[in-house]
Amino acid sequence: MADSKREIERKYEATTATRLPDLSRVAGVSAVAHQGVSDMDAVYYDTEDLRLMAGSLTLRRRTGGSDAGWHLKFPVATGIRDELRQPLSDTLPRPFAGLLRSRIRTSALVPVARLRTSRDVHHLLDTDGALLAEVSVDTVRAERLTGTGATADWTEIEVELADDGDPAFLDAVEHRLRTAGIHPSALPSKLARALAETGPPEQHEHDRSTSPATPPTTAGDHVLAYVRHQTEAITDLDPAVRRDLPDSVHRMRVATRRLRSALRTYRKILDRHVTDPVCDELKWLATELGVERDQEVLEARLRTALDRLPRTLTLGPVDARLRLWSVARHGGSHRRTVAVLDGERYLALLESLDALLAAPPLLPAASSAPGRALPRAVLKDYERLAARVAHALDLPPGHDRDLALHDARKAAKRARYAAEAARPALGKPARRLARRMKAVQSLLGDHQDSVVAREALRTLAVQAHAAGEPTFTWGLLYGREEAEAADRERELPQVWHRASRPRLRAALEG
CATH class of the missing domain: 2.40.320.10 (Hypothetical Protein Pfu-838710-001)
Incomplete structure (x- = not known):
């Protein structure tokens, strides 16, 4: 570089x-x-x-x-x-x-x-x-x-x-x-x-089609402003990802997910027959970016957990093994990410986003006042989250509950992004809902990170055992991750209770 x-x-x-x-x-x-x-x-x-x-x-x-x-x-x-x-x-x-x-x-x-x-x-x-x-x-x-x-x-x-x-x-x-x-x-x-x-620069049709001429007033205006903002974020973050700058992959992945979430949430505003194929490609891009981002999160979690252990409990060359494992996985994941950004499929996605903004597929509801159309879409995502949380809490601890909590986490993220997209139009109620949804998402995200960390720790223990190294430290960290996950599950009912207060919903509905 x-x-x-x-x-x-x-x-x-x-x-x-x-x-x-x-x-x-x-x-x-x-x-x-x-x-x-x-x-x-x-x-x-x-x-x-x-x-x-x-x-x-x-x-x-x-x-x-x-x-x-x-x-x-x-x-x-x-x-x-x-x-x-x-x-x-x-x-x-x-x-x-x-x-x-x-x-x-x-x-x-x-x-x-x-x-x-x-x-x-x-x-x-x-x-x-x-x-x-x-x-x-x-x-x-x-x-x-x-x-x-x-x-x-x-x-x-x-x-x-x-x-x-x-x-x-x-x-x-x-x-x-x-x-x-x-x-x-x-x-x-x-x-x-x-x-x-030396003369006013000529404005190209591309610039006019992707830049708002007036402040948003209708529901469609607000949704398109959010779509435009996330699209620009993807374009702007591309060079940072290629340069491997800190947090760039995460930020680009979040922009991708926010954009996909908005297109899915506001299907009454933008015609899904046009946006669904774009959503599929955004899901693909987020998944590809996740290869590197998930490795960054996992590596940081394992490193922090290992650094917190007393030296008397770190048996064997655990630092060296974690470092070699991290370097091998990160190097490959970054090369793969850059290859994705160099591919024609990614370029076609960017062009499709430009085309969507140039000729937005607005439905009749797009012309309505934002206080009518946007709350309905946000509350629909909220109800989806409520159902998934209830389902997860009904399950006994174990693999099935882990999967259900992961599904609830994805729903919490979508509900949060929906509220954030509506915040410029709906103000304080949307901001409060987004903050509560973020709390639920963070708790469930920490739980999922523990699930993934345990899988990695088991792999590291198997590798250490095959090399004749002690596996005690890896097993100890595995047990601590189990305890962390159990703590998050015990905290969930209280966090969800705060996030699901009826007054929040009533304020959003106006």
């Missing part, structure tokens, strides 16, 4: 007459070291309908300066981006092609702008000579490479925090700049400014 750097910077308006104030007066700065001027030439790429720009992504090929090569930037938060780098080449590096696939699909990347920059660099240093921040005065010449080919010129100031620096330091620098009459830029990047100043 490409080299990665967390970029924390702020941009400020300037003119050719602007002069930097004395930044040595900023708290913490001992010296300002002039690094000279360098010239850079960058070509920025996007699709013709600017899909990367719409997702706040930036792709460029730059020559000159200290970091010539291909750069791909992903937004993290305001003023914070992850910049990935690849060596200079004539064609788009293969790793970048994969990271951009969910965004550009089958569209071609074309050069959209060329920016030639003369950069005057100053380093802000502390008393030990360590870098605090880099301040650059950039004189930019931008050329539009699509449409009219118009040009624009401007000067701006960038302040980039040093690696592992304190973001609060940027506040101190900004205070000094503002005092000197230098103010933050209105646009977030050079490319955004180049496109804005």
